[in-house]
Amino acid sequence: xxxxxxxxxxxxxxxxxxxxxxxxxxxxxxxxxxxxxxxxxxxxxxxxxxxxxxxxxxxxxxxxxxxxxxxxxxxxxxxxxxxxxxxxxxxxxxxxxxxxxxxxxxxxxxxxxxxxxxxxxxxxxxxxxxxxxxxxxxxxxxxxxxxxxxxxxxxxxxxxxxxxxxxxxxxxxxxxxxxxxxxxxxxxxxxxxxxxxxxxxxxxxxxxxxxxx
Numbered sequence: 001x002x003x004x005x006x007x008x009x010x011x012x013x014x015x016x017x018x019x020x021x022x023x024x025x026x027x028x029x030x031x032x033x034x035x036x037x038x039x040x041x042x043x044x045x046x047x048x049x050x051x052x053x054x055x056x057x058x059x060x061x062x063x064x065x066x067x068x069x070x071x072x073x074x075x076x077x078x079x080x081x082x083x084x085x086x087x088x089x090x091x092x093x094x095x096x097x098x099x100x101x102x103x104x105x106x107x108x109x110x111x112x113x114x115x116x117x118x119x120x121x122x123x124x125x126x127x128x129x130x131x132x133x134x135x136x137x138x139x140x141x142x143x144x145x146x147x148x149x150x151x152x153x154x155x156x157x158x159x160x161x162x163x164x165x166x167x168x169x170x171x172x173x174x175x176x177x178x179x180x181x182x183x184x185x186x187x188x189x190x191x192x193x194x195x196x197x198x199x200x201x202x203x204x205x206x207x208x209x210x211x212x213x
Contacts, residue, residue, distance in 0.1 A: 022082055022152055026075065029148040030171065033141035037175045041137055045179040059183045062105070064174065066188055069098035070196060071170035078145065078167050081160040082152035095166070099193065106186040124182040127191050133180075134195025138165075138172030142199050146210055154211050161207020162200050169196030 054060045073094030080091055110118055124130075145164040154160035173192050182188065 022079060025148045025151065026079060026145075029144040030075075030141065030167075033144040033168075034171060034175075036140040037137050037171060040140065041175045041179060045133070045176075047178055048181055050181075051178075054183075057183065059185070062185070063177050063180075063183065063188055063192075066098055066102050066192065067170045067173035067177065067196065070095065071167060071174060073098070074163055074167035074170055078149065078160065078163040081156055081163050082149050082154050084153045084155040099189075102185060102189040102193075106184075106189040109185045118186075121184040121186045122190065124184060124187040124191075126180065126182060127187065130176075130180065130182070130187075130191040131195035131198060134169060134173045134176050134192065135198040136172070137175050138168040138196075138199045141168035141171040142203070144168075146203070146206070150211055150213070153213060154207075157207035157211040158204050159207075160211055161203035161205070163203070164207075165199035165201065165203025166196060168203070169199040172196070172199070 048054060073091065076094055077091040080089065109121060113121055142165060145167050146161070149160055149164050173196050176195070177192075182191075
């Protein structure tokens with residue numbers, strides 16, 4: 001029997017795989033975890049009190065766009081790493097671009113600020129807690145995304161776990177931004193990124209154990 005004939009016999013009667021099954025799994029996981037994260041944030045921290053005034057400021061939307069862009073890039077990366085043999089493509093560029101843009105904006109802010117104001121721009125009033133709040137708010141998405149990825153077929157568990165953690169961290173940062181009063185680009189470029197890197201590091205460490213198949 002030839003190989004082609006054997007393949008035809010083995011594949012006979014096997015239903016076609018839904019090409020969008022992975023996307024639906026991720027959409028369900030992120031939708032549910034976003035609801036849980038927002039509920040957790042409201043019960044734990046609440047929204048910032050000056051929200052009506054903050055939404056009128058361009059920096060408020062830049063602060064939301066930063067984790068939002070990283071969330072989009074991490075989602076693309078996580079979906080690619082969930083499939084065996086899939087290449088990362090432009091995924092690293094999608095992750096690097098928002099970080100580079102935020103750092104360029106932060107550098108411009110620091111260079112134009114008077115020297116005595118630079119520590120406040122870097123540290124704000126919440127640098128000691130900001131990364132840990134983001135990491136804590138990322139926990140629902142961290143569990144949901146790893147569960148979703150485990151049900152697929154990742155072959156690079158370290159990279160896949162890191163992408164899952166970064167995706168969760170970006171979602172946590174997006175929720176935290178609705179509470180955080182900080183508006184300085186240097187603060188966001190350092191402490192928000194650090195908060196997102198905490199679950200990314202945890203995902204890379206746990207990936208070989210949680211994503212084996």
